[in-house]
Amino acid sequence: MAEAKEVTAAQVVTLKPAKGWLGIDLKELWHYRELIYFLTWRDIKVRYKQAALGITWAILQPVLTTAITSIVFGYLLKVDSGSLPYPVFTLAALLPWHLFQLSLQKSSISLVGNANLITKIYFPRVIIPLSSVLAVLVDFGISVILLFIAMAIYKIPLTLTVLWLLPLTLLTVIAALAVGLWLSALNVQYRDVQQIVPFLLQIWMYATPIVYPITIIPEGTIRYIYSLNPMVGVVQGFRWALFGGAPPDMTLLVSTAAVIVLLVSGLFFFRRMEKTFADVV
């Protein structure tokens, strides 16, 4: 057997009552990067195990939702989608929305779902909602290919602005994580959160210009208040990056600011609640 290794000062762990509001420890998070990777990988692997259609679901879900909304809103209600065919118009918004929705659903129940880990092993708890959000990105990546296929079918050309999808996707993930931090920590204490999330998402979806164009929201103050919903900026950004037209300017700025506020407050709230997770969950 190997002899005991030299113990460096960095490995000294201090046990003491946690006090006050703690910031996030990025260095520690980096140290645990492999755990983030493995938990993400586990979530991806497990999601479609024993499903006959497997990962095809990542494509079927947006296809089906697009079909339903196109029939109800595009064909029956004749919602104005400007110069774009309605299915492409709504699919471009449904993709980031699905990413957000699924991430929020998964992350809000993630801590309770991993109670056995939390009560037995130490690691920064933020890894759990983080990895459940990251796992959803794989589905998203697959569904983006679908979008490009749809655009080819409708003969809509891609331009270089398509590269904006990367920061916009990042913004979506951060928005989902920010809300997920709040909800997952609350769910440890109050299981009501699980019941609320589906309604919250339903309301949220109608508060986002997915099935309708943003132009029906009056410009000025009301539009800015509306843009406090982070997904407004994201969806507008997606449409602009893919189809051109007016850049989302202020909408996107307001939405980004809202995400930052949600994320910072979410991190602090999460860190504050973290100490009691193992005792309460």
Place this chain on the structure above:
Amino acid sequence: MEKDTSIIVNGIGKRYKIGAFQERQDTLRDLIVNQASRVGSWFKGGAPNRRYENIWALRDVSFEVKQGQALGIIGRNGAGKSTLLKILSRVTDPTEGYGELRGRVGSLLEVGTGFHPELTGRENIFLNGAILGMQKKEIAARFDEIVAFSEVDKFIDTPVKRYSSGMYLRLAFAVAAHLEPEILVVDEVLAVGDADFQRKCLGKMGDVANSGRTVLFVSHNMSAILRLTQESIVLDKGRVLMRAPSAEAVDFYLNRGLSKMGERFWEDDEIPPSSSPFKPVAIRIVDKVGQVSDSVRAVDPITIEIEYELSEGITGLRVGYYLFTTRGEAVFTSFDTDSDELFREYTYRPQGRYTSRCVIPALTLNEGRFVLGINASSYRIKRYFQDDQALSFSVDASGAPGTHWPEPRPGAVRPALDWTIEERGKA
């Protein structure tokens, strides 16, 4: 902290609020109702009613462990062992006090943590290794060793949900055992697998303890404590009662912690909420004339009575005991519905108060001290209650077969057996 000190714990305490979380403010409605009634009582001028009480699961616990030392932690259920280990493995924060640990801490608080039933054995080794704090390359380097140790090589690419429970636990222990932390915290892993595998686990633990690593070892298995640790601390009601060389600590624990009256009653705070609807009341040793006694004679039948209450009926309940020597070796296990008749009669045991009574026939046990552990469970459904050190008692062998030779006889039993001697003529 001195250089060769591995763990320092100074005045650590952990307080739990009972009531606030358990009597359930667990829904927003309860929270709102409670807050409203609290505001209401302010208006009435009364103090806000706090409906919880504080329980100190651990109080004033201080000790040090030198690098390379193996320290045992013993105490009965609810003494605070698990809380202490949770604090040391940083799963939960102490309410007060201070501690320092030098080096990577690996904890084996119940093996198999993080195993996912849908993933294969191979996938779970990597996942579990990462959860326990190993780097990917470390796991890859030890992969073959882990598989060999677990003895599940043929099924390594099968989802673990198809494993038998023995295979599952062996694989889980194998991963955990190949973690190489400077400080290893171990809780009750030895209840894993068959006797052979247990021996292997103990051997592995011994290797770890002998390789300069610091080990904290919590177990109900006194012989394992004696074998793997030099020193032990005895915990009782959240406090450290003593720290001494393990042999001394084990003796102290077995003789003090357990009643010397031949009878043991369970206090409410010794019964975990999970045992409901089963509630143990008492266990006692009764001698031939009906007296409760700590010391019985091997030449008389010995009666063991387990008294308990069921707040609801239970299907398939069996109540029984394990008989151990004070060194932790099992002598036998017996349940009240072992016989076919009682098994059929008590398929369902309705709510009520019961006494299950068992007679150990005369001339069964050897002289010495024995420990009774109790178990109330429904096979494969639920273990309601278990206390591995419920009661101890002494057996006096005088008059038993062979006692005309005043020598100690090895073995836990001393049955009267039929011998015949046949004389077959002159040699």
